[in-house]
């Protein structure tokens with residue numbers, strides 16, 4: 059018998075990895091907002107991410123440390139999600155004829171799957187393949203040279219903005235419950251006031267992230283950033 | 285009141301079971317839900333049909349024996365036990381679907397009666413304190429700070445009816461277990477066995493086939509005693525502390 063072999067341990071794994079994602083996403087959002095400050099600021103930031111920590115770290119070292127941590131967190135998050143999901147299915151094998159309960163756990167699970175697919179697309183889009191999605195914009199070589207040009211060319215397309223807005227809606231819903239849930243799982247909500255505070259923090263973090271990420275694509279779509 | 289009842293009928297644990305429709309007429313709005321079922325059973329008996337099996341004992345809302353899923357809500361539309369629910373909470377002509385608690389850990393024995401021994405085994409695993417028997421200690425021998433005593437009382441209101449499991453989309457028993465763990469963790473008498481208790485109870489809970497918690501809060505909404513979700517937070521914290529102290 060060990061505390062490690064329990065469903066609460068799985069939840070702790072989900073909470074810690076999830077909070078690491080939130081930390082990363084906030085940094086990422088801050089970086090994206092630099093688009094508003096123009097090409098030098100944004101490209102300079104992207105370059106800075108790679109030179110950060112030199113000469114203690116090699117070029118791109120910090121970025122790779124982050125990537126490895128993110129992959130490890132993703133594995134932990136998805137593993138605990140899958141284990142708890144299958145457990146829940148077995149625990150309620152016979153269904154009720156009439157169901158009146160909330161749908162949040164369904165939203166979390168299918169929303170999480172959607173976010174996972176989105177991250178796959180997003181990495182292909184901006185990191186791995188960097189396809190020329192906008193025929194009227196710069197060519198592949200120019201996009202590779204300037205992350206700013208890549209972002210602006212992409213978000214001049216309304217359907218690309220729509221994909222990202224849908225993903226942000228999913229992320230916002232995921233975080234509105236997830237950030238509260240992580241605090242509850244870590245045992246930080248032991249009073250009624252603590253419970254309300256944790257819910258408030260969840261909604262605030264979700265709103266800040268959804269709105270903060272939505273600003274650059276919308277600013278580009280409406281021509282405020284060229 | 286005239287009502288249409290759709291009741292889960294299942295002859296035994298291995299029977300597949302199905303919803304059967306019954307009409308009941310002339311029900312008084314002042315009857316309790318269980319009295320309404322008693323009336324139905326008298327009429328079924330008179331016709332020579334098998335009465336509907338359901339659990340109850342005190343019928344005062346204190347023992348935790350009763351419990352039915354009423355049109356998708358554990359213990360029905362009010363915040364109370366099924367025995368303390370009255371027919372005035374329903375409207376004339378309404379169709380009411382009555383099902384047993386559904387969870388693999390609570391197998392159906394017959395019709396609306398489920399086996400909740402899994403809860404007893406969770407209590408046996410750690411929901412107690414070890415003391416020497418003999419003469420009772422002085423009531424004030426061990427001082428308890430008032431906020432801790434109050435929270436322990438709130439948690440101790442749990443009657444173990446299982447509505448939390450029934451309402452949870454994951455069929456998790458965390459609210460029940462959170463109430464028991466919080467009750468003892470808030471008190472000085474609960475401290476010596478605190479770490480071993482939480483690991484043993486949670487392991488038994490998992491082995492019984494209950495699901496994990498997703499902090500949705502359906503449990504607290506269904507709880508006839510209004511046990512707050514924050515007892516699950518205490519349960520989680522105790523497990524985290526047990527983890528870091530090597531249990």
Ligand code: HEM
Pocket residue numbers: 083086090104124125128177180181184185205209222225226229271272274275
């Ligand atoms: C409007 C929303 C978003 C925009 C404009 C955006 C933009 C970008 C860009 C330009 C990069 C490439 C950075 C570089 O390599 O220099 C990137 C990487 C990444 N983004 Fe986003 N992103 C958005 C939303 C999200 C969301 C919602 C998530 C997930 C929670 C996410 C997760 C990632 C990850 C995991 C990477 C890879 C980081 C790496 O290279 O290791 N992004 N994003």
Ligand code: FES
Pocket residue numbers: 339340341342343344345346347348349350351365366367368
């Ligand atoms: S019969 Fe005792 S609580 Fe309902």
